[in-house]
Amino acid sequence: MNVTTKTEIQQLVSTEEWQLRVDLAALYRLAVLYGWSDLIFTHISVRLPGPENHFLINPYGLLFDEITASSLVKVDMNCNKVIDSPYAVNPAGFTIHSAIHEVREDIQCVVHTHTRAGVAVAAQKGGLLPISQQSTFVWSSLAYHDYEGVAVRDDEKARLQADLGMANHLILRNHGLLTCGKTVGDAFLSMYGLETACQVQLAAQSGGTELIHVAQPVLDGVAEAAKITLKGGGSFIWPALLRKLDRIDLSYKD
Numbered sequence: 001m002n003v004t005t006k007t008e009i010q011q012l013v014s015t016e017e018w019q020l021r022v023d024l025a026a027l028y029r030l031a032v033l034y035g036w037s038d039l040i041f042t043h044i045s046v047r048l049p050g051p052e053n054h055f056l057i058n059p060y061g062l063l064f065d066e067i068t069a070s071s072l073v074k075v076d077m078n079c080n081k082v083i084d085s086p087y088a089v090n091p092a093g094f095t096i097h098s099a100i101h102e103v104r105e106d107i108q109c110v111v112h113t114h115t116r117a118g119v120a121v122a123a124q125k126g127g128l129l130p131i132s133q134q135s136t137f138v139w140s141s142l143a144y145h146d147y148e149g150v151a152v153r154d155d156e157k158a159r160l161q162a163d164l165g166m167a168n169h170l171i172l173r174n175h176g177l178l179t180c181g182k183t184v185g186d187a188f189l190s191m192y193g194l195e196t197a198c199q200v201q202l203a204a205q206s207g208g209t210e211l212i213h214v215a216q217p218v219l220d221g222v223a224e225a226a227k228i229t230l231k232g233g234g235s236f237i238w239p240a241l242l243r244k245l246d247r248i249d250l251s252y253k254d
Contacts, residue, residue: 006254009070012083020046020108021069023184023238024056025252026245027111028067030188033248036195037064038114042176043093045110046184047101053077055101057094059087068254077102092151099157100164100180107168107180109187117198118177127171130214131204133222134197138190140223143167147174169194185234188241 010018024046031037031044045057056072058064074082079094093112100110121128130139145163148156164170168190170178177194181187204211214222245252 006068006070009083013074017048018069020048020184021056021072022253024072024109025067025069026242027109027184027188028058028064029245029249029252030241031111031113032063032065033244034192034195036113036115036191039063041090042112042114043090043097043110044112044187045093045097045101047108048074052082053101054082055097057089057097059085060090060093061087068252070254095151095154095157096160096178099160100178102157103161104164104166104180106166107182107187109181109184110178111181111187111191112172112176112178113191113195114176115195115198117202118171118195119175120202121198122171122173122175122177127173128194128197129201129211130219131211132197132200134193134200136214136219136222138169138194138197139219141167142169142171142194144171144173147172181234183234183238185236185238185241187234189234189237 009021013021024044027044040061040063043058045055048054048056054074054076056074058067059071059073062071071087073085073087073089075089075094076082077098079089079091079098096112097110100107127144128135128138128142130136143164145160148159168180172178177191177198179187179190179194181190
């Protein structure tokens with residue numbers, strides 16, 4: 001029997017898991033508000049606490065503004081559903097997210113997007129350029145992964161894991177953007193910074209004049225300053241973002 005209602009799910013999961021479901025559903029709704037969604041074709045996932053290596057991912061077929069806490073699909077590392085659900089899981093989304101959750105026990109949330117700005121920068125040979133303050137915050141924790149086609153092959157996992165390493169920002173060349181965070185709020189903030197840096201880069205390039213690159217010593221200094229400036233940034237901003245959502249639509253909590 002498929003379990004789909006809020007009451008049914010809450011009876012089966014811990015209080016901690018339910019809160020993570022609410023936070024993840026909120027992030028899906030925020031992705032719509034900030035223009036990060038791509039119909040049903042990208043994914044945000046959350047690792048659940050415990051030794052079982054379970055995580056939550058979006059139900060394939062729902063738009064991001066339809067996703068609720070109870071509709072999220074709970075799966076194991078082999079893409080087996082842990083709780084019955086009427087929804088499928090996108091194999092490409094599972095491949096990318098399970099690869100990262102498998103080796104990055106320090107992170108809880110993974111965000112992957114196909115935004116116009118993100119894909120445009122991912123298609124540029126030079127990648128993200130150090131031309132804005134936003135890019136300097138990303139620079140010290142940025143990695144790249146070459147495009148290998150739709151991510152449905154298990155053998156790509158090892159290369160994806162090696163390319164990401166311990167970085168929290170990943171540009172998937174010709175594909176899009178990906179960020180990791182120790183919390184849902186941290187992952188959101190990392191994607192906000194990376195996406196904004198890409199938008200600024202395209203805007204600057206459209207001016208048609210020579211761009212000023214931030215010097216390496218300054219980049220190094222910003223990296224150190226970012227550890228102080230952004231420390232706890234996700235947890236600091238997340239309650240404000242939830243209040244924003246609550247003013248718009250409370251249904252993500254269902």
